[in-house]
Amino acid sequence: MKIFKYKDEEALGAVLSVDTAMVIVKVADLDRLRRMQVNRLVVLQSSKAGQHLIGIIQKITRSSVEQELSAKEDGEPLESEPLMPQLNLVRVSLIGTLIDKVGTKENVFRRTLETVPEIDANCFAVEGEVLTSFMRVVANVADEGQKLSLGHYTLDEDAEAYLNGNKFFQRHAIIVGSTGSGKSWTTARVLEQAAILPSVNALVLDLHGEYAPMEGAGIRHYRVAGPGDLGNKKGLKDGVLYLPYWLLGYEALISMFVDRSDQNAPNQAMIIGREIVKMKKKFLEQKKAKALLENFTIDSPVPFSMDELFAEINNINTEMVQGARGDKQGDFYGKLSRMIARLENKRTDRRLGFLFQAPAEANELSWLDELSRKLIAGTSNQSDKKGGIKIIDFSEVPSDILPLIVSLVARLTFSLQQWTSLEKRHPIALFCDEAHLYIPLRSEGDAANEVSIKIFEKIAKEGRKYGVGLVIISQRPSEVNHTVLSQCNNLVAMRLTNAEDQNVVRKLLPDSLGGFGDVLPILDTGEALVVGDASLLPSRVRVKEPNSKPNSGTVEFWDRWAKSSCEDGIVDAVEAWRKQNLQ
Ligand SMILES: Nc1ncnc2c1ncn2[C@@H]1O[C@H](COP(=O)(O)OP(=O)(O)O)[C@@H](O)[C@H]1O
Ligand SMILES: [Mg+2]
Structure with a gap:
């Protein structure tokens, strides 16, 4: 035709x-x-x-x-x-x-x-139908089958704006825009359409519980356990997620337990690394997991006992050895004290309960199979044949370790995809909301950021090969790691007012179309400039409202102040703060 x-x-x-x-x-x-x-x-x-x-x-x-x-x-x-x-x-x-x-x-x-x-x-x-069919050719969208449509073109409301769903996820995408410009709604619109596909597979890293209202058979919700969930035996079935410490890689563990500015930091890192390997080995020996014993490394996802590790490090820190003239202090005597204090702090911090206070079954080898199926299986491979889009609420994770925990999930995803044979590999998309919080421009000496940047850079560069697609969502593109951004071949830019952010986005536009960048500050709420692999020609799109709308969390100050009375939550708030539990 x-x-x-x-x-x-x-x-x-x-x-x-x-x-x-x-x-x-x-x-x-x-x-x-x-x-x-x-x-x-x-x-x-x-x-x-x-x-x-x-x-x-x-x-x-x-x-x-x-x-x-x-x-x-x-x-x-x-x-x-x-x-x-x-x-x-x-x-x-x-x-x-x-x-x-x-x-x-x-x-x-x-x-x-x-x-x-x-x-x-x-x-x-x-214009009109001609534009629709032309843009469909441009986006290489088939006439048949399930399509990915963002909404309509601003300049022509009769023409629907389609994206090529393969290319959008294959070569990564970014959704940027100032706060309140409509990023979350646009994300919801994409998720909603993906959710209908019978084998859809995606993880949404939701930092503020914004996507909680999203529903449908293709969508399920998890929440990283908060202090109020601890000790709840049914936890796992309720959609509460534990991410035990043994899933962290060596560098992540070190960044948590060792303070770099400590003069004994190198010794501490060396000792803890050595002891973790011993503990993992011991665990595998106890389980008679012979095949694993031969090949595991410090980064292998093998459980180990934190209590025993703690006891052992205490021993080393107080060890006396035989000297020429009676007992003398061991090589590391007293050098591990600060690390021990740090470890103890973290271990008992209820906010970190999802890492250190998981139910006993989370310390078994088989537990990782269960967790992996939950997170990495698409709808048709889930045990209930539902919910291939998994929205994970990280709102109770303390911000200083957020990069470690988010990247733990990303690493788990990427590693599993890497270790799946080509024929069985099922593509998965990672939607990273508020990405500037855990994929920052520079690590600024923060070890947790370093760990996270490294993992996301790897996924950005190699994800395509292993069927992992990133969708980076951020209000501050200029503060998101540039290596990651530069690997994104699809751009959905919403209204952007900050000049630095505009510049970053302009650089991502094709040269001959530089003028398009000028519309960035004047885009309406819910309006986007879309360009990239999935839509070769840049176009202004009015994104259609999603059916279930994310919580935008906007509070109407003036209207609320104008009411003659309001709720009194102060006593409850003080109590909840102390208990670290909102329920
Ligand atoms: N496509 C849209 N159509 C109409 N209104 C929208 C659209 N997208 C966003 N909005 C409005 O803007 C508000 C903020 O959107 P949101 O997606 O939460 O912004 P962001 O995630 O960029 O901060 C929403 O509560 C809604 O009122
Ligand atoms: Mg948002």
Whole structure:
């Protein structure tokens, strides 16, 4: 099916001049000029049959010919201005070619210019259904099957904005915008459509419990255990998630237990590493897991006893050895004291209960199978055949260790995908909300940040090979790690007011379309600039409201103050703060 079937009389205008990729089109009358708008698409006749050139309107001017001429002579416009002939000019930047047929493929769009238009070539509008089908070609979206649609084009409400669902996740995506610009709603819109797919597989890292209202058979909710959940035996079934310490890699454990500024830090790191290996070995020996014993490393997800580790390190710290003249202090005597204090602090901190106070069964080898199925299986492989989109609420995780815990989940996901054979590997997407909090620009000497950056950089670079797609969501793109951002080939930019953030996003736009960056600060709430692999041409899209809307957490100050009475929660708040438990 041909997309463009124009008759000559439908032309908006004709080409007046051509300059490489820039074309000036002369528009005959005002009615036609009114149908043109900056950033809209037009199509131009090409000198080759079976090809059309696609352009974006950059500038529209209307001037009176005589007026310009006379103004040059005496500097004053003539009084009879309205009677002067008008010159309506539209500047169009050419961006690609639509070819009717290449081999057996119909309607192929290329971001190259294989020809330029000739003088007097006709220029037509691309709108309504023609725009929809053209953009579908651009996004390479099949006519059949489940589609990913964000909403409608701002400049043309009759045309639906589709994305190529394969490319969107394959080559990673970012959703950016100032706070309140509609990122979470856009994310919800994407999730909602994915949720319908029978084998969908995604993890949503939800830092503030914003996505709690989302529902449907394809969606399930987990919450990282908070202090109020501890000791709750049924915990695991309630969607409460424990992430035991033994899942942390060596570097993550070190960053938690060893203070780098301590002069004994290298010794402490060495001892704890050595002892953890011993403990893991002991565990495997007890379980008679022979095959594992031969190959495990310090980073292997093997449980070990924290109590025994603690006791052993205490021993080393107080060890006396035989010297030439009686007993003397061991090599590490007293050198581990500060690490021991740190360890003890963390171990007993109820806010870290999800790490250190998990139920006993979480310290068994088989427990990781269960956790992995929960997190990494798509809908059709879940035990209840539901909920392949897993929204994990991290709101009770203390902010200083947030990067460690989020990256633990990311590492688990990536490692499992890496260790799945190619035939069985099922793609999974990681939606990272508020990414600047745990994938920062620089680690700033913070060991937890370093661990997290490393894992996310790895996923950004290698994820495609292993079927892990990232969707980075942030209000401060300039504060998100640049290596990670630069690997994202899809951009959904919502309103952005901060200049630094705008610059980061501008750099991600294709060169020939730099002007599009100018709309960033003036986008409406819920409106997005979309460009990338999944949609080769940049376009302004009005994102459709999701059915179940995330909590935006906006409080109406003035309205609430205007009420004659309000709830009194102070006593409860003091109590909850002390107990570290809101329930
Ligand atoms: N697509 C949309 N259509 C209409 N209103 C929207 C849309 N997206 C967001 N909004 C409005 O903006 C508010 C903030 O959106 P939200 O997605 O929470 O912003 P962000 O996550 O960027 O901070 C929402 O509560 C809603 O009122
Ligand atoms: Mg949000």
